[in-house]
Amino acid sequence: MDTVSFNLNGKPVKCTSQPVERLSAVLRDELNVKGVKTGCDAGDCGACSVLVDGQPVCSCLTPLGQVENCKVTTVEGLAENQTLSNLQESFLQFGAAQCGICTPAMLVSAQSLLDKTPQPTRAQVEDALGGVLCRCTGYQKIIDAVLHASSFTDKSVTPPANSAVGSAIRHLDGRPKVTGQLAYGADSFPPDAVLVRVIRSPHHHADFTIGDLSAFKKVHPGIHEVFTAADIPGKNCFGVIPPFADQPVFAENTARFRGEAIAAIAGEREVIRAFDESDFPVLWQVKPHVLLPDAARQTDAPQLHEGRKGNILVHGLVQRGDADTALNNAAHKVTVKSSTPFVEHAYIEPEAGYAERAGDRIEIHASTQAAQMDRESLAEIMGLKLDDVRVAPTACGGGFGSKLDISMQPYIALAAWKLKRPAAICYTRKQSMQSTTKRHPSQIELTIGCDQNGKINGFAFDGIFNTGAYASWGPTVANRVPVHASGPYYIKDYRAKSVAVHTNTPPSGAFRGFGVPQSAIPQECAFD
Structure with missing residues (x-):
């Protein structure tokens, strides 16, 4: 067997991987050098950087064959004899x-x-x-x-003693x-773990029918199992706020946003990584979709959820005094309109983790911001008692609110439970951006008045927030914004209204401030 030889952190190594394999994958998977991180596999984030003959390179873009007879240095090679540099x-x-x-x-x-x-x-x-x-x-x-x-x-x-205050x-x-020793979600997969891959909708809104899965598995021998909504042992639904929980683990018959999960495959790593998703047996019937709140609130717009008329998830309101009268009597007033788009959290670490079945218990090792919330959701999804679900958080390579919602956890839990083997997953950057929550887009109009001396005299705020296909943190955003829309100022006559609207876009969720940064933009512009 041909090998590629090079010097790694001062020691000679030989690799049996193909010369065209990414150096990052070889370092992590064959040589177990987990200080090399992967965040995009596109050379954009630089998390996989290593030194080749002293020069920094993105190892995700460097073929193994290019480092033949070179000196490769990773973070593990910086310390000498356990002494930090x-x-x-x-x-x-x-x-x-x-x-x-x-x-x-x-x-x-x-x-x-x-x-x-x-x-x-x-x-x-x-x-x-x-x-x-x-x-x-x-x-x-x-x-x-x-x-x-x-x-x-x-x-x-x-x-030193007596100098702690103010010291780092x-x-x-x-x-x-x-x-490089701290383990993140993708850094400690068991060697015998199957790999899980989620099959997602390519359409904003569509009905679908999944074909013959037995025949599919016969022609794909490396795929051990396919999971759909029918395989969920408990409740095919999750959400961070239980009364508003509405998102299925796997969509049933209808996908409500581009990137929504409809199935998952589990099998040997090489097969799952190389799988062409166009081979998955599914038929689509595309339906009309709405991407903006104004369109979603039209009478002829497709309704995403029963019981949420006009695609309205929830309203928010805070008021005191009489804002309209105060503004009518104001010596000066100004109206500001603003709009903000979806904002991706863009944490460097994509969603990753693995699950193991231990008798009648399931154990999840994954990157998360909310282990207890994960545990409660997984118990319902898996049909288990809470005591039979263990969530062991790995290090979290950035979250900023989005990793408060569960993402890949149900898929690895289901695969590990059914196959009785460890099951692992690591989202690609595309999969992460397609399926996880974003900052709520907003459309805001506010009017502020003042008297002749510049004292605030009346404040009226109206905010529309795109909460996406499912609720997530939408109720929190819609109700927190009216509380904070005035900023730090005392306003006697005040009214702030908000509404969270469903559209056929990825769910909007938590992101550093729960909608308050969106409201601060027009508020401070108006005060200025």
Whole structure:
């Protein structure tokens, strides 16, 4: 068998993977170097960066064959004899590792710069790190850590006695972050785990019929099982707010947004990764769809849910005094209209994890922001007692609200339960963006008045929020916005109304502020 040989972190290695295989996949899967992260497989995020002969490269874009006889360095190669490098120590001291998913790539990129330029300028550091994205820190602490790395000498873990107040305290999980040892959702899959892949709707709104799955499996021997709504042992429904829970694990007969799950396949990793989804036996009947709230509220618009007339999920209202009279009597008033779009959370770590069946219990190891909420939802979906569901959160490589909702957890739980084998999944960037929640798009109109002295005299706010195909955090957004629409100002005569509207788009959910940032834009413009 042909092999590819190179030097990895000071040691010679030989790889049996195909020369065209991504270097990132070889490092992670064949050589078990999990400090190399994958966030996009497109060279966009830089999380997979390694050094090849001292130069930073995106290992997801580098074929294995290109590193033949080269020197490859990952974050695992920066420390010597368990002693952290000055750069790693500086990262700890400056708090440069927050969620930590980008930290290994930041470190190797910075090390490449410091090897050539021990005392770089800020501009040089910014340029060197420009190929690696961070969604947590705003880069300031990372840049400061690199600038001070060469002269860094303070390796104390805690501040001296009587000087703790105002001093930096190192994160308890800082060391595993800067060494690449902290395990995220895709970093600890059992070797015998099957891989799960979700089949999703390519249409905004469509009825569908799934064909002969027995025949399908016969011609795809590496696929061990196909799961649909009929295989859910409990309740085919979830949602973060139980009275509004409305999203199925698998759509039944009708898909309400492009990217909604209709089935999942589980099997051997190579087969699942190479599967062409056009081979899946499903027939589609496309239906009219609505993507904007104004269209969704028309009388002839398709209704997404029974009992939600006009596609309205919920209204929100906060009022005091008489806003209309106050505005009519105002010496000056201004009206501002604003609109904001969907905003993707864009965490560097896509949704990932694995599940194992332990007798009559199911155990989930996954990246999440809400382990207990996951547990409660999974108990209902799997038809199990709460005590029979265990959720062990891995490190979370960014979430910002979207990982409060469950995503891949039911699919791996179902596969592990039915097949009695560990089941793993890692969304691609496309799958993540297609199916997970976004910041609510908004259409806002507000009017503010004041008297001759500039004192606020009347405030009227109307906000329309696109909550997507399912509720998620829509009720929270619609009801929290009216509370905060005035900002920090005391307003005697105040009225704030909001409405969350269903459309055939991915569900909108939590995202740092629950709708308040959308309202702050027109509010501050009006005050200015």
